Amino acid sequence: DTGVSQxxxxxITKRGQNVTFRCDPISEHNRLYWYRxxxxxxxxxxxxxxxxxxxxKSRLLSDRFSAERPKGSFSTLEIQRTEQGDxxxxxxxxxxxxxxNEQFFGPGTRLTVL
Amino acid sequence: RKEVEQDPGPFxxxxxxxxxxxxTYSNSASQSFFWYRxxxxxxPKLLMSVYSSGNEDGRFTAQLNRASQYIxxxxxxxxxxxxxxxxCVVTPGGFKTIFGAGxxxxxxx
Numbered sequence: 161d162t163g164v165s166q167x168x169x170x171x172i173t174k175r176g177q178n179v180t181f182r183c184d185p186i187s188e189h190n191r192l193y194w195y196r197x198x199x200x201x202x203x204x205x206x207x208x209x210x211x212x213x214x215x216x217k218s219r220l221l222s223d224r225f226s227a228e229r230p231k232g233s234f235s236t237l238e239i240q241r242t243e244q245g246d247x248x249x250x251x252x253x254x255x256x257x258x259x260x261n262e263q264f265f266g267p268g269t270r271l272t273v274l
Numbered sequence: 275r276k277e278v279e280q281d282p283g284p285f286x287x288x289x290x291x292x293x294x295x296x297x298t299y300s301n302s303a304s305q306s307f308f309w310y311r312x313x314x315x316x317x318p319k320l321l322m323s324v325y326s327s328g329n330e331d332g333r334f335t336a337q338l339n340r341a342s343q344y345i346x347x348x349x350x351x352x353x354x355x356x357x358x359x360x361x362c363v364v365t366p367g368g369f370k371t372i373f374g375a376g377x378x379x380x381x382x383x
């Protein structure tokens with residue numbers, strides 16, 4: 161399977177715990193996005209990487225959120241001191257080339273914070 | 275005002291009907307426009323890009339009106355399999371991508 165993969169697919173955690181999600185983009189794609197989606201809403205932009213450089217972060221991304229893409233391949237999204245409001249689907253997408261190109265999404269990681 | 279706003283749904287239409295969705299965007303400098311489709315509990319997938327000249331792909335037609343800052347999606351001869359959420363997507367410049375909240379379509383036999 162050469163699509164975007166995300167792990168884990170589901171994560172249940174208690175409030176205050178830290179969680180980390182992983183995204184493996186399509187291998188030749190140099191651009192990677194993270195989104196958050198809640199019920200009844202579209203994906204909400206969180207951050208963007210071009211190769212290993214994080215070029216844009218949403219101001220909605222609090223200091224509890226951090227993302228990395230250390231070698232320009234896979235990426236991780238960490239949420240520290242989780243809150244119930246962090247419960248959502250976290251989607252990763254990758255693309256090659258510019259913003260005019262199709263983004264290919266992974267299946268997402270569903271986070272539930274109890 | 276939201277950066278991207280879509281028609282509130284849901285749209286309930288019979289098979290064979292023609293249905294149109296509209297989407298408005300607030301940033302006049304926006305550069306790229308798309309319609310994505312999202313099935314229940316699945317990830318979004320590109321349906322079509324929207325070009326200034328408009329474009330058509332089978333039963334689907336997308337149009338862009340830069341002056342009025344809206345894009346539209348027309349689905350002709352609706353099929354049961356068209357039932358999904360349709361997401362309007364805009365890149366306002368820079369690296370952000372903005373999705374609308376989506377419009378749900380139910381096509382009934």
